[in-house]
Amino acid sequence: MDIGDKIIYLRTKEKLSQAKLADIIFVSRQAISRWENGHTHPELETVKLLSKTFGYPLEWFLTEEYGTDYLGDQMQDNVPAVNKLKVHIENTSVKSKRKYTLPAKDAVSHLKLNKWMAVNYLLIALFPGFFFPKLLILTIPVALLALYTTTNRLLIGVLLSLTTVLTLLELLSLLTLYFNWFVQTDIQEVVNLILIPIL
Structure with missing residues (x-):
């Protein structure tokens, strides 16, 4: 048998x-x-x-x-x-x-079996908070969700979606700071930037 x-x-x-x-x-x-x-x-x-x-x-x-x-x-x-x-x-x-x-x-043995998966989810979830600590308010619950759901595919999909959104927000804010977008910009200046190359 x-x-x-x-x-x-x-x-x-x-x-x-x-x-x-x-x-x-x-x-x-x-x-x-x-x-x-x-x-x-x-x-x-x-x-x-x-x-x-x-x-x-x-x-x-x-x-x-x-x-x-x-x-x-x-x-x-x-x-x-x-x-x-x-x-x-x-x-x-x-x-x-x-x-x-x-x-x-068994909870400990489960973490031993899936330790790399848990570490990866934690790093993915906490990544946006590395550059902007205020985002940790959003990323810590996502990280806890990552530890809770190592087998549930629906919640893993939600986790990855939230992480992607937070990472995109982080990149947008970095670009905003670097290029001074949306900072003391007049509407006429924006129109000029768009229309001058076209004309």
């Missing part, structure tokens, strides 16, 4: 959709689908996260000889309660709540 089959087994046993499991372990739904279809395998850090989330030992995930009967449901009781963070997932179709556990250390 390979790791993809084990993920399918545990996910269906806990009545989780691919999207819900992806949210719990900080990956995309497509990644779960690729693992379950056997196209790719999860990284070791992600397998450790799966191990902690479902309460099965790491060796069970990594050894193909172990099947679904290996240590059975006893594994859920062996997960230390101190390292757990309660995650409530609401099942809207049944109107009931199920509790799932997620180790508290």
